[in-house]
Amino acid sequence: MARDTNLSCLLYGPGKVRFVDRQVPSIEDPHDILIRISYVGVCGSDAHFWTHGGVMRKVSEEEPLVMGHEASGIVHSVGPAVTSVVPGDRVAVEPGFPCRRCKQCKAGRYNICPDMKFAADPPGNHGTLARFFRIPEDFAYKIPDSLSLQEAVLVEPLSVAVHGVRTAMLAPGQSVLVQGSGTIGLLAATTAKAFGARAVFIADINNAKLDFAKTFVGCDTFVPDLTSTPYEEAARFKKEMDLEDGVDVILECTGVESSVQTGLYASAAGGVLVQIGLGKADLTLPILAMCEKETVLKTAWRYAPGDYEVALELLKSGKISVKPLISSTVSFENAPEAWEKTRKGEGIKNIIEGVQDEHDV
Amino acid sequence: MTQTQTETIAAGASEVVAAVLYGKKDMRIETKVIQPPASNELQVVVSETGICGSDLHYYHHGRNGDFALRHPLSLGHESAGVVTAVGSAVSDFKVGDRVALEVGIPCSECKRCKKGRYNLCPAMRFRSSCKTAPHFDGTLVQKVNHPAKWCHKVPAAVKDLSLAALVEPLAVSLQGIKRSEMTPEDEATVLVLGAGAVGLLTAFAAKKRGGAKEVVIADISAQRVSFAVENGFADQGIVLSGSKPADVDNPLAPAITSANYLKEKAGADDGFDVVFECTGVQICVQTSVFAAGAGAKVVLIGMGTPIQTFAIGSAATREVDIIGVFRYAGNYPDALAIVAEDGDTVGKLVTHRMKLQDAVDAFEIASTPVDKDGNLVLKVMITE
Numbered sequence: 104m105a106r107d108t109n110l111s112c113l114l115y116g117p118g119k120v121r122f123v124d125r126q127v128p129s130i131e132d133p134h135d136i137l138i139r140i141s142y143v144g145v146c147g148s149d150a151h152f153w154t155h156g157g158v159m160r161k162v163s164e165e166e167p168l169v170m171g172h173e174a175s176g177i178v179h180s181v182g183p184a185v186t187s188v189v190p191g192d193r194v195a196v197e198p199g200f201p202c203r204r205c206k207q208c209k210a211g212r213y214n215i216c217p218d219m220k221f222a223a224d225p226p227g228n229h230g231t232l233a234r235f236f237r238i239p240e241d242f243a244y245k246i247p248d249s250l251s252l253q254e255a256v257l258v259e260p261l262s263v264a265v266h267g268v269r270t271a272m273l274a275p276g277q278s279v280l281v282q283g284s285g286t287i288g289l290l291a292a293t294t295a296k297a298f299g300a301r302a303v304f305i306a307d308i309n310n311a312k313l314d315f316a317k318t319f320v321g322c323d324t325f326v327p328d329l330t331s332t333p334y335e336e337a338a339r340f341k342k343e344m345d346l347e348d349g350v351d352v353i354l355e356c357t358g359v360e361s362s363v364q365t366g367l368y369a370s371a372a373g374g375v376l377v378q379i380g381l382g383k384a385d386l387t388l389p390i391l392a393m394c395e396k397e398t399v400l401k402t403a404w405r406y407a408p409g410d411y412e413v414a415l416e417l418l419k420s421g422k423i424s425v426k427p428l429i430s431s432t433v434s435f436e437n438a439p440e441a442w443e444k445t446r447k448g449e450g451i452k453n454i455i456e457g458v459q460d461e462h463d464v
Numbered sequence: 465m466t467q468t469q470t471e472t473i474a475a476g477a478s479e480v481v482a483a484v485l486y487g488k489k490d491m492r493i494e495t496k497v498i499q500p501p502a503s504n505e506l507q508v509v510v511s512e513t514g515i516c517g518s519d520l521h522y523y524h525h526g527r528n529g530d531f532a533l534r535h536p537l538s539l540g541h542e543s544a545g546v547v548t549a550v551g552s553a554v555s556d557f558k559v560g561d562r563v564a565l566e567v568g569i570p571c572s573e574c575k576r577c578k579k580g581r582y583n584l585c586p587a588m589r590f591r592s593s594c595k596t597a598p599h600f601d602g603t604l605v606q607k608v609n610h611p612a613k614w615c616h617k618v619p620a621a622v623k624d625l626s627l628a629a630l631v632e633p634l635a636v637s638l639q640g641i642k643r644s645e646m647t648p649e650d651e652a653t654v655l656v657l658g659a660g661a662v663g664l665l666t667a668f669a670a671k672k673r674g675g676a677k678e679v680v681i682a683d684i685s686a687q688r689v690s691f692a693v694e695n696g697f698a699d700q701g702i703v704l705s706g707s708k709p710a711d712v713d714n715p716l717a718p719a720i721t722s723a724n725y726l727k728e729k730a731g732a733d734d735g736f737d738v739v740f741e742c743t744g745v746q747i748c749v750q751t752s753v754f755a756a757g758a759g760a761k762v763v764l765i766g767m768g769t770p771i772q773t774f775a776i777g778s779a780a781t782r783e784v785d786i787i788g789v790f791r792y793a794g795n796y797p798d799a800l801a802i803v804a805e806d807g808d809t810v811g812k813l814v815t816h817r818m819k820l821q822d823a824v825d826a827f828e829i830a831s832t833p834v835d836k837d838g839n840l841v842l843k844v845m846i847t848e
Contacts, residue, residue, distance in 0.1 A: 178487070179536065180534060180535030181534045181535065185534070189487065189488075189526045189527065189532045190486055190534065190536065191486055191487010191489075191490050191526055
């Protein structure tokens with residue numbers, strides 16, 4: 104019957120998707136809850152999985168994997184020790200479960216737990232593109248009534264942006280350059296504004312994306328010339344934006360080598376670049392220029408304690424609205440369409456509907 | 465084995481319609497599969513289910529006090545129906561028998577069960593309650609499998625199965641009468657606070673079984689009070705005013721005023737011999753103590769705020785006993801006998817009937833004191 108099925112969307116290799124009815128997860132740990140998934144967002148990594156079968160680790164015929172990690176849903180059932188949510192609660196999902204016992208977890212840096220079980224991370228960590236998804240209760244966050252379940256899908260990427268901004272230790276009155284006007288860049292820029300930056304600049308090679316940023320974020324934009332050099336582009340940026348000294352904070356959301364180099368050149372003395380975006384495994388950096396200015400290079404990985412709460416507060420207070428980022432919704436069975444759209448750069452955030460109820464009565 | 469039994473056991477699983485609560489204000493009609501009854505069970509087609517305040521609490525809040533919904537659950541526990549299949553080890557029921565369902569299943573082996581106080585069994589599993597998990601589905605389902613031991617045959621004289629469904633709340637009232645230890649010899653003057661379904665049934669039972677000389681019922685709703693007196697549930701009705709200003713210096717003053725008013729109007733200068741508190745509301749509990757005469761009993765049937773203030777001194781120094789009541793133990797047979805004899809009166813409590821498919825509408829109606837046409841809402845029955 105409808106109640107006992109768990110239709111799931113699995114990837115078996117590049118371009119190979121199958122819809123399988125898996126077992127409904129049972130609640131074993133008393134603090135676990137079962138969520139009925141309402142919507143799942145598509146991330147750049149999902150597009151990468153679709154074309155390459157994975158990023159660092161890959162899926163296979165023998166070890167297929169349920170996709171999806173940006174999710175919202177409704178609490179379906181709760182274990183006996185659960186006190187923070189009840190069935191019927193609308194929640195955003197934090198999709199990575201650390202071990203809670205290692206040194207990093209105990210130091211509060213659970214995002215870098217060596218034993219992290221992250222949704223849709225091969226092998227074996229099934230993701231959220233299923234009817235039901237089981238999580239510990241503290242990884243479910245009740246969303247305000249003013250936030251729709253579709254918007255709640257963006258709490259995950261917003262938390263990535265928040266983590267980046269908090270890693271930069273952005274202080275009110277500082278200037279910020281955001282590189283990349285994709286979902287993460289847009290959210291990083293708007294978060295930087297919410298955090299009190301006096302000026303936010305966003306750079307991208309795509310004019311259409313920058314046009315969107317102008318209205319969504321409300322900031323100045325810059326188009327780097329790829330035929331020039333990072334050093335020259337950084338100088339041109341500083342001149343055009345009237346920034347003699349450069350910017351205090353750079354939020355690098357592309358992972359592209361030339362962009363990272365440009366950002367480092369654009370930093371003011373003592374400035375901070377936070378690497379959020381992921382690209383090539385190894386990069387060349389202008390280390391001498393960095394040393395001369397005592398530029399700080401920090402890295403940010405997913406989200407750590409408090410980031411989800413800050414993201415939700417930004418949404419609840421209305422300081423940030425993510426609705427304009429939702430570009431399309433497809434039904435569950437058409438998930439690959441959403442992956443294709445994202446792969447082709449169509450839309451900003453494409454979302455997939457959760458499994459719908461069969462109306463048999 | 466009779467032909468009928470062989471056929472029904474071989475029938476296998478079947479699909480049934482159920483009303484399932486997924487969270488607050490989220491009750492859905494869906495189908496589920498029900499297996500054949502176990503050897504000690506009966507499979508019963510649920511004909512009538514009354515909606516209770518606890519069902520409404522789960523529906524509106526997803527919890528009832530400390531007990532929160534932990535997974536989807538069917539509500540409903542005041543039910544009666546018809547046997548449609550009989551387990552292999554059951555010999556005293558047959559297909560077609562009408563039964564009232566006693567939905568609390570105790571262990572039957574512990575000290576309290578052996579003493580007959582099975583309502584207090586620590587291992588009690590009660591349908592539709594979220595007190596224990598996993599929860600035990602209620603009776604808002606087309607068919608349920610239930611231990612034959614906890615099914616009671618409905619006497620032929622009971623005209624309608626809705627009366628058999630009323631046996632559940634009536635059993636609560638009878639438990640209250642039993643715990644009060646009142647007897648006809650006492651010729652008691654009884655006060656019932658609250659004229660909802662339980663208050664009305666308690667008032668009726670106080671006369672029918674408790675042999676009360678005079679039963680006075682009070683409520684803030686004039687409509688309910690009139691109903692009680694006009695339909696033979698009580699001898700006298702008194703309307704109390706709903707809200708009273710709280711006096712910081714004397715927080716119990718409003719209750720004292722109400723108690724004096726009740727005693728005066730009822731001509732009970734010495735106080736009432738038994739007070740059945742059927743609201744759970746703090747001011748009524750306070751009033752109960754003041755309205756009780758010296759040496760009297762206050763029986764707490766209504767369930768309200770778990771922590772309350774009341775005049776313990778007034779109770780203790782006048783030897784007024786405060787007696788708790790929780791559900792029922794061994795009251796079903798007597799309740800069935802009462803509805804067999806007085807079904808016409810008791811049946812008047814059923815003010816609304818709706819089908820299982822319309823369970824959500826039924827719950828919404830049951831949540832209001834009067835329906836949209838201004839008619840009194842007392843007991844809403846959900847029928848098959």
